[in-house]
Amino acid sequence: MKLKTAYEVLSSVIRGGAYANLALNDMKEESERAFVTRLVYGVLEHYFELDAVISALSDKRPKPEIRVLLLQGLYCLKYTDMPAYAVVNETVELCKASKFPAAAGFVNSVLNRAAKGEYTLPAKGKKADEIRYNLPYRMIELIKKEYPRAFGRILEAPPREEEHIRFAIDAEKEAAQCAVCEKTLTGYYVQNTSEIKSLYAQGKITYQSFTSTLAVLALGEVRGKKVLDLCAAPGGKSVFLAERGAEVTACDIYPHRVELIKDYAQRMRVHIEAVTHDGTKPKDDWIGAFDAVLVDAPCSGLGALGRRRDIILHRKPEDIYELVKLQKSLLSAAALCVKPQGSLVYSTCTILKEENAAVVAEFIGNNPSFILETIPLPYNNKGELQFLPDGKGMEGFYIARMKKTEGEKEC
Secondary structure, eight states: OHHHHHHHHHHHHHTTOOOHHHHHHTOOOGGGHHHHHHHHHHHHHTHHHHHHHHHHHOSSOOOHHHHHHHHHHHHHHHHSOSOHHHHHHHHHHHHHTSSOGGGHHHHHHHHHHHHTTOOOOOSSSHHHHHHHHTSOHHHHHHHHHHOTTTHHHHHHOOOOSSEEEEEOTTOGGGGGGSOEEEEOSSSEEEOOOHHHHHHHHTTSEEEOOHHHHHHHHTTOOOTTOEEEETTOTTOHHHHHHHHTTOEEEEEESSHHHHHHHHHHHHHTTOOOEEEEOOTTSOOGGGTTOEEEEEEEOOOOOTTOTTTOTTHHHHOOHHHHHHHHHHHHHHHHHHHHTEEEEEEEEEEESOOOGGGTHHHHHHHHHHOTTEEEOOOSSSSOOSSEEEEOOOSSSOOOEEEEEEEEOTTOOOO
């Protein structure tokens, strides 16, 4: 039964384009969650290796439904302690119950041969690199070009096992009952125990990546200030801003994502004005109305590969061009909403300069009323910070802080 549930989640992610974390959250059977989560993320973590095994053991590419079954079965054979016969039998039964029962013999053959090690994977070349770094080769090339010495370390940095959490207002005392591993500027790394999950259900904590919280701190003191979060869903940064005393307007273009922001704010007991609106076209009453604006822009996500394994499935180099256009448009729109002497923070969870420093440099070149100013974080900077994955909890993340100087016309 667990393999069936895992297959359904994996299929929705690999074939349907669903986000792995959201697909897992939709699971109804709590007793299966740990196993299915391990299997789903495990397949994504070893996706290119498992796919190469399929290619080595089959003359032609299987139908998408069958390929997902094989990916799952191969992961179980290689990376779990399930007996080989059980993996093969259960996977074959799943195939018989699928739309392609005639493929059961093929599935049985591939898995049995894999269990016996009857395949060889490439040791050199593009395919070998894809297997090693678990990323399409064209994406590897992009990162290697920008970080010729560090790209291997960047791509092989493991995600931290512990979760980063923040406590809700007046709930910090609850830290005493948590299995705290490390305190950070904004929260704690903890073991995700039943106590932690209970505190989450009570709205006393929230899970939020450490680097994500830094984008909020980059805005400095926000108490009593009007702050616009232009790309706010699912709402973590907006909630943190509200907890820090800001008067927050949170924007997203999709109604269902605005509902996520509202639910998040309600669970954490803060007030946020969440609105459905296209961030590239600011509302008339937003022009020059905010003390600070945060643009946590849609991006390639290449700095968060450890946490977002599903990125490897769908991200292509040609996507970058469209993302950069959107990033520039959002940043230009955000600038219109900043008061004189106000602050504008631009952030992404990627490591590509094309999406980060290049976007900001062009923006400042086109908007002389904005200048870079020091980010109030304990890292040496002149208005920009590029974090790289380090395997200790730091993800690839970019932050730029700009000030709107007084006396210049809005662009």
